[in-house]
Amino acid sequence: MKLLLTIDFPPEYGGMQKYLAAIVKHTFAPGDRVLAGAARSHHQWQFETGAVVEYVSTPLSLFNKKLSLIPLLIRAYCLAAGSPEVELECGNIWAGCVGRLLSPATRRPYRVFTYATELVALRRPGLKSLLLKQVLIGAHSIYVLGEYTRKLLLELGIDKPLHVCPPRLDTSEFPKVATRSADDNTIRLLCVGRLVKHKGHSLLIDALAKLPSDATISTIIAGEGPERKLLERQRSDLHLEDRLRLFGRLTNAQLTELYQSSDIFVFPSLEAAQGAEGFGIVLLEAMYYRLPIIASRAGGIVEVVEGCAELVLPGDADALCDALLRVCRDPGLRRRMIENGTRRLYERYVW
Numbered sequence: 001m002k003l004l005l006t007i008d009f010p011p012e013y014g015g016m017q018k019y020l021a022a023i024v025k026h027t028f029a030p031g032d033r034v035l036a037g038a039a040r041s042h043h044q045w046q047f048e049t050g051a052v053v054e055y056v057s058t059p060l061s062l063f064n065k066k067l068s069l070i071p072l073l074i075r076a077y078c079l080a081a082g083s084p085e086v087e088l089e090c091g092n093i094w095a096g097c098v099g100r101l102l103s104p105a106t107r108r109p110y111r112v113f114t115y116a117t118e119l120v121a122l123r124r125p126g127l128k129s130l131l132l133k134q135v136l137i138g139a140h141s142i143y144v145l146g147e148y149t150r151k152l153l154l155e156l157g158i159d160k161p162l163h164v165c166p167p168r169l170d171t172s173e174f175p176k177v178a179t180r181s182a183d184d185n186t187i188r189l190l191c192v193g194r195l196v197k198h199k200g201h202s203l204l205i206d207a208l209a210k211l212p213s214d215a216t217i218s219t220i221i222a223g224e225g226p227e228r229k230l231l232e233r234q235r236s237d238l239h240l241e242d243r244l245r246l247f248g249r250l251t252n253a254q255l256t257e258l259y260q261s262s263d264i265f266v267f268p269s270l271e272a273a274q275g276a277e278g279f280g281i282v283l284l285e286a287m288y289y290r291l292p293i294i295a296s297r298a299g300g301i302v303e304v305v306e307g308c309a310e311l312v313l314p315g316d317a318d319a320l321c322d323a324l325l326r327v328c329r330d331p332g333l334r335r336r337m338i339e340n341g342t343r344r345l346y347e348r349y350v351w
Contacts, residue, residue, distance in 0.1 A: 001031050001032055001033065001083055001085050001086050001087065002028055002029075002032040002033070002051075002087045002089055003032070003033050003034075003035065003076065003079060003080065003086050003087065003088055003089065004020065004023075004024060004028070004032075004033070004034045004035070004089045004090075004091060005035050005037075005072060005076055005088065005089065005090050005091060005095040005098050005099060006020055006034065006035070006036050006037070006090070006091025006092065006095050007036070007037040007038070007065050007066065007068060007069065007072070007091070007092070007094060007095055008020060008091055008092060009021065009034065009036040009038070009053065009091070011042065012038070012039075013249065014194070015167075015279075015280075015281045015282070016091070016092065016115065018167075018281055019167050019281065020091050020113070022167070022168065022169075022170060022351070023165070024047060024049075024051055024053075025047055025048070025049065025051075025170070026168075026170070026351050028047065028049055028051035029049060029050065029051065030049065030050025030051070031050065031051075032049075032050075032051040032052075033051065033052050033053075033054065033079065034051065034052070034053040034054065035054055035056060035072055035075055035076055035079070036053060036054070036055050036056070037055075037056055037057065037061070037065065037066075037068030037069055037071070037072040037095075038055045038056070038057045038061065038065070038068055039057065039061050039062050039065045039068070040057060040061070040062060041055055041056075041057050042055040043055075054075070056068055056071040056072050056075055057071065058070065058071060066094060069094065069095070069097060069098055072095070072098055073098045073101060073102070076088075076098055076102055077102055077105065077106065080102055080106040080108050081105075081106050086106070086108055087108070087109075087111075088102060088103070088108050088109070088110035088111070089110070089111050089113070090110055090111065090112045090113065090139075091113050092112070092113055092114075092115065092118065093112060093114065093118050093132050093135055093136065094132075095112075096110065096112040096132075096135040096136070096139065097131075097132075097135055099111075099112065099135070099138075099139070100134065100135045100138050100139075103138065109139075109140030110138075110139055110140060111139060111140055111141050111142065111143060111163075112135065112136060112139045112142050112143065113142075113143040113165070114136070114142055114143060114144055114145075114149055114152075114153065114278075115145060115149065115278040115279075116145070116148065116149055116152060116275070116276040116277060116278030116279075116299055116300065117198070117275035117276055117278070118132075119149065119152040119153065119156065120152065120271070120275055120276045121275070122156055123155075123156070133156060133157075133158070136153070136156070136158045136160065137158065137160075139160055140160075140161070141160055141161040141162065141163060142158070142160050142161070142162055142163070143162075143163050143164075143165045144162050144163070144164055144165070145164075145165070145166050145167070145278045145279040145300055146164060146166055146278075146279065146300050146303045146304075147300070147303055148278060148299055148300035148303060149278050149300065150162055150164075152276075166279060166304075166348075166349065167279055167281045167284060167349065168284075168349045168350055168351045169284050169285070169288055169345070169349060169350050169351070170350070170351045171288065171350055171351075174256075174288055175256055177260070177288070177289055177290055178260045180260070180261070180263070185216050186216045186217070186218055187216060187217050187218075187263045187264060187328045188217075188218050188219075188220070188261065188262045188263045188264070189217060189218070189219040189220070189262065189263070189264050189265075189266050189324070190219075190220050190222065190258055190259065190262035190264070190265050190266065190286075190291070191204055191219065191220070191221045191222070191223075191265070191266045191267065191268070192221075192222045192223060192255070192258075192265075192282045192285075193222075193223050193267070193269075193282060194223050194224065194225040195221075195223050195224055195225030195226065195227040195228050195231060196225050196226065196227060196275065197227060197270070197272060197275075198269060198270050198271070198272045198275040198276060198277070199223075199268075199269055199270075199277075200267075200268035200269045200270045200296060200298075200314070200315075201221055201223075201227065201231055201268070202227070202230070202231060202234060203268045203270065203315060203317055203320060204219070204221070204266060204268045204320065205231065205234050205235060205238065205240065205244065206234075206238075206317040207268070207317045207318075207320035207321040207324060208238075208240055208243055208244055208321075208324075209238040209240060210317060210318065210321040211243075211321060211324065211325065212325075215325065215328070217243065217324065217328060218243055218244075218245075219243060219244045219245070219266075220244075220245050220246075220247060220258060220262070221244070221245070221246050221247070222247045222250055222255065222258055223247075223248075223249070224248045224249040228246065228248075231246060232246060259285065259286070259289040259291065260289060262289075262291060263291070263292075263328075263334075264291060264292050264293075264294060264324075264327055264328065264334070265282075265283075265286035265291040265292070265293045265294070266293075266294050266295070266320075266324070267280060267282065267283060267286075267293065267294070267295040267296070267301065268294075268295070268296050268312075268314075268320055269295070269296055269298045269299060269301060269314065270296065270298055270314045270315055271298045271299050271314060276298065276299040277298055277299035277300060277301055278299060278300050279299075279300050279301075279303075279304060280295075280299075280300070280301055280304055283295070283301070283304050283305055283309075284304070284345060284349050286341075287305075287308070287341040287342060287344065287345040287349075288345060290338045290341075290342060291338070291341075292309070292310070292327055292333075292334045292337035292338055292341070293305055293308070293309035293310070293337065293341060294309065294310045294311075294312070294320070294323050294324060294327055295309050295310075295311055295312075296311065296312055296313065296314035296315075296320075297311050297312065297313060297314060298314040304349075305341070305344070306344075307340055307344065308337055308340035308341040308343075308344050309337065309341070310323045310326065310327050310337070
């Protein structure tokens with residue numbers, strides 16, 4: 001029995017949640033289970049494959065979701081101790097703490113899913129980094145998104161068997177791509193991502209401010225996070241209210257509508273002390289919705305979009321501005337980028 005331990009799972013929203021849910025849907029069988037530590041309790045439910053999801057929490061989990069690791073440990077021990085066939089899979093390094101504690105008590109090896117931001121944080125000295133590195137050192141093997149994640153692990157001195165497991169899309173869950181209307185000459189840019197520093201939204205706003213005044217370009221940034229007020233202030237200071245809108249958290253239907261009505265997808269991520277982009281599931285979504293992509297050469301982005309996107313140096317607002325103008329002004333280039341992106345998606349990143 002596979003037993004996935006995680007504190008990131010639907011109905012919570014985010015790239016990691018989507019990633020793990022897709023893995024369970026497509027690789028877990030009847031009798032396999034997910035134990036999800038959550039901020040709030042949810043009803044147990046079941047995938048079509050028969051895998052069961054059980055949620056655990058504490059009254060204090062609402063304030064710090066990591067506190068749900070305590071009941072997660074207790075419940076996981078009951079399941080692992082009672083079955084000689086349990087395979088422990090840990091959805092991230094924090095859930096790996098539970099695997100590290102259970103392994104000697106139950107004599108079960110554990111595997112850990114790794115991404116990027118949490119590995120970048122382990123470069124910083126301190127007790128927390130030392131303890132979390134022990135989680136990785138004690139793992140039987142480690143899942144990585146790609147070459148970039150593998151390099152981060154090697155930089156940390158973690159030399160374990162690795163399984164490359166990139167995100168993929170289940171295209172049966174997506175609506176048919178609509179034909180875009182060309183009712184005006186405005187090019188619509190879309191940027192989707194949590195409003196945190198390493199996503200590079202501030203850089204995008206700086207690049208928009210450098211566009212010539214006659215550029216018919218409008219932009220939507222869709223996402224929520226701690227940088228919202230800073231970004232709103234930056235937009236105001238640069239007088240971009242007419243050119244840029246910031247949307248908050250959206251439903252799947254609302255996000256689909258934005259993808260369908262946009263012309264270009266922009267992903268200006270940075271690699272910083274606060275985090276890095278290990279992959280970028282939204283890049284696959286942009287490929288599916290047939291959007292040309294402009295992105296930075298940061299983290300694992302190049303691996304995902306190599307040969308099908310316009311790539312710029314991370315942190316360079318002038319280069320990003322130039323790329324925006326180049327792609328916006330060249331319909332033939334956009335068509336070629338779309339064709340290459342669609343081909344790459346279906347060759348590499350669908351279930």
